[in-house]
Amino acid sequence: MKEKVYQLLPDFLQNFMVYIYNRQAYKRRYGGEYKNFRKEKKENRTLSLEELKEYQKNRYSEFIKFVIQNSEYYKNSIGNIEHVESIDNISSLPIVNKEVLRNNIGSITVKTSEQLEKSKTGGTTGKSLEVKFFFRDSQERFAFLDDFRSRFGYELGKKTAWFSGKNLLTFRDVNKNVFWKTDFVHHVRYYSTFHIKDDYLKYYVEDLIRFAPEYLVGFPSTILEIAKYGIANGYDFPENKVKAVFPTAETITDETRYYIEKFFKTKLYNQYASSEGAPFIIECEKGNLHLELQTGVFEVLDENNQPAQSGRLVVTSFNTAATPLVRYDIGDSITLEDADKKCTCGNNNPLVKEILGRIDDFIYSVENGKINLGNVSNTLKDTKGIIRFQAVQNKLDELELYVVVDQEIYSKQIEKVFLSNWRDRVGDVMKIQINYVNEIPVEGSGKFRIVKNNIKDLL
Known part of the structure; x- marks a missing residue:
């Protein structure tokens, strides 16, 4: 019903509806414990590797104890494992893949009287999946993500071009060659990712030049097509306008980075997570990728489930108490950097050489x-x-x-x-x-x- 009403509204009221939706979402996202989490994340930036491992060890123990007490599935599957709360024994726990998670979602999700936030994973494999979050876990995840972006000057309210899976356009918009909606209060313009074709790309490029965002966020494949079109057709994006590009949801290739940085005359800073709630991997100012141990446990395993330098990624995420991810085979693969290599950015978390992306890509x-x-x-x-x-x-x-x-x-x-x-x-x-x-x-x-x-x- 809401979607039908939205389709009938004039453009300025549709923009207002986008603002109302954002205001409600931001109230949940930035309320509760968010400010305390932001403070903690900033203080943790310079922890030594030993301190990070100790933090990870304690969070893991707390998380596993909660999961066993509150999730029927994990109570039955890991509750009787000796010293189950010790991170040193993580390899004794079973690995859970997407099909196991999907088929057992009811018993995996904890029973609680608290209101939970729902999150649907993508449907690129043909099967979607709905997981749930406690609001405090969502607030902690956004606090970490915002702390990462703040290192490059971003805060809510900065002028931002956003490219995501929101389908906000009407036939009227397309007929007028308008492929965006704007939250004027929070200074965010949402560009459609469903209309990326040669006939329309000039309108994206020209509006981005007019809008002059400080930050670009969203699907890199869309931003890449815009950048390549702009270069091929002689558009000159203004210098020193975009301070950073933050891609989401897709793997970054060398080609993607090259064209986006060339056209928008800025740097792209990669980060890895997932809709299910995977722990974070972030790129620092030096261009190195860091496993953020304070957000979870990362295991890189070969085909025999043995630790490897390069292999599939199995994660345990501390911010997924409602639908717990414990040794979750997320379907992606990474290559770790040599253990003795250190970064000079001040972040002492271990380094990742390459995010290889989805195993079926x-x-x-x-x-x-x-x-x-x-x-x-x-x-x-x-x-x-x-x-x-x-x-x-x-x-x-x-x-x-x-x-x-x-x-x-x-x-x-x-x-x-x-x-x-x-x-x-x-x-x-x-x-x-x-x-x-x-x-x-x-x-x-x-x-x-x-x-x-x-x-x-x-x-």
């Missing part, structure tokens, strides 16, 4: 094995005129590429280079089919997936 070659997202992105090397592409694998021996091109630049020679780049990665056996299309739609969440692997269950 890969193409599988019978000849060469898995080709990860970074290598898929690099198939654009030495090409021009490819605006966007998506790789879809439905069979072990077949790959479909959906490609949007600039007809004035793209040529048969560039196609050969593009195919050669793919052959270097997948070998000579796999059949590659190129489908030239006018546009490639985003997912229902507003995200764009460069890789769609539909055969991972066969591997």
Whole structure:
């Protein structure tokens, strides 16, 4: 009903409704214990590695005790494990994947009379999942996220361009080439991530130049398309306007970072978390990624569930008391930096060499094995005129590429280079089919997936 009323309102009232929604959300988000959490996060910035590990050890013990007492699932599955509250015994606990979480969500979520906040994970795999949070846990997560962004000058109220999965536009907006709504009180403009196509990108670029945001937040795939369009069409974004770009929800490739930083003439600072409540990995001013031990436990495991330098990420998150994440296989993979490497930024948390992204964001070659997202992105090397592409694998021996091109630049020679780049990665056996299309739609969440692997269950 609310959505139908919103669709009928004039533009200025729709903007007002966006402000009302934000005001209510910010009241919950920045109320309660938020200020105390912000103070604590700032004080913890310079803890030594030993102090961080001690903090992590204590939080883990408190979290596990709470989970066993309040979650039926974990009471039955880990309640009888000896010394279960000790972080040294974490490997004795079972690993929980997304299917286990989804199938047991009722018994995993704690029983409480408190009102809980709901959060739905994306649906890029075709299955969504709803988890719940205590408001104090959400407040602590936002306090940590805001503390991270504040290191680059951001606070609520700074002029911000936001690119997320909110679908706020009407047919009237699209017909007028208006692809945004604005909360004028909090100085946030929300740009649609559902209308990223060549016919509309000029309106995004020109409005961003007029709006002149200090910060950009949201899906990097959308920001990337805007940046590439701006560069290709000779737009000159003003110097010293954007202070930082904070991407969310998607893996950052070298190409993404290069074009966004080039067009907006600023730095991109990456951070990793998840809708389910994964602990944080953040990028510092020196460009290094840090595992934030005060937010949870990070395990990097190989196929035999043994500790590894590079592998799949299994997390235990301290801010997920309502729907606990205990040894949760989140579906992503990372590579750790050498343990003896230190950062000079003042953050003493361990370093991450690379966030490799979703485990199913890969193409599988019978000849060469898995080709990860970074290598898929690099198939654009030495090409021009490819605006966007998506790789879809439905069979072990077949790959479909959906490609949007600039007809004035793209040529048969560039196609050969593009195919050669793919052959270097997948070998000579796999059949590659190129489908030239006018546009490639985003997912229902507003995200764009460069890789769609539909055969991972066969591997």
